[in-house]
Ligand SMILES: Nc1ncnc2c1ncn2[C@@H]1O[C@H](COP(=O)(O)OP(=O)(O)OP(=O)(O)O)[C@@H](O)[C@H]1O
């Protein structure tokens with residue numbers, strides 16, 4: 001197998017410092033997306049293809065060039081892989097394997113290739129806001145995923161639209177690059193200095209995180225609430241500007257969402273499960289209960 005750009009590959013989009021073939025079997029085809037920490041490629045698993053696998057495509061994540069220079073960069077990527085591997089849920093991305101390309105020493109992991117678009121894209125496509133039925137499906141799916149990972153002792157740490165994929169089957173939470181495990185054995189993964197790697201998006205990071213507090217279930221509630229609120233409005237609002245109830249939100253959802261949006265963690269007195277119930281809007285009593293708090 002040649003370690004050269006293949007015909008048809010979007011070579012121009014692939015970092016020139018990266019071999020086109022990683023781990024002797026994954027041929028990079030094109031960039032799927034790039035965030036503050038990593039670059040995700042669509043790659044063809046040539047080994048599986050050789051055995052007749054009808055769907056040999058995977059998504060493959062490497063660290064961005066500046067981060068990859070750090071001594072403990074591989075640990076950072078491995079931690080993301082390991083935490084994600086510990087999870088198994090329909091609303092959470094599935095990872096396959098971690099590897100280091102021997103020749104280039106590039107660390108990478110593979111995962112399922114998700115279809116659809118991120119909620120960032122949805123925000124862009126729906127400037128007047130996402131209709132309630134769709135928003136409700138997105139919100140309950142996301143809260144479902146967060147509820148599950150919290151029960152597994154994992155905090156995502158970076159809930160925002162570009163870390164949630166939406167396709168016909170619903171949402172998928174991914175990018176556990178800033179995730180934290182609360183208990184052994186995963187909390188035993190090598191700890192890295194968070195100051196060097198933490199790159200929160202201020203519009204979705206709870207204010208206490210920006211002040212140095214650790215990620216918590218409450219900060220995840222805040223991130224999810226900001227995401228739901230912004231999808232309802234159809235645009236990104238800046239921190240502190242989330243006051244008016246979005247038009248299409250059923251009235252009884254608003255009291256719960258408003259509490260979840262509170263920038264003061266002491267006054268953000270709502271759990272993920274309570275927010276989930278409010279977003280389902282199944283019981284008319286919900287609004288009165290939250291309004292009375
Ligand atoms: N499994 C996947 N399937 C398809 N596309 C993906 C997949 N994983 C990531 N992407 C795309 O790549 C983009 C960047 O991925 P990811 O969020 O993991 O990178 P990141 O650098 O950690 O991001 P951040 O800036 O949030 O730290 C995503 O927004 C998405 O568009």
Ligand SMILES: [Mg+2]
Nearest residue numbers: 035162163175
């Ligand atoms: Mg991301």
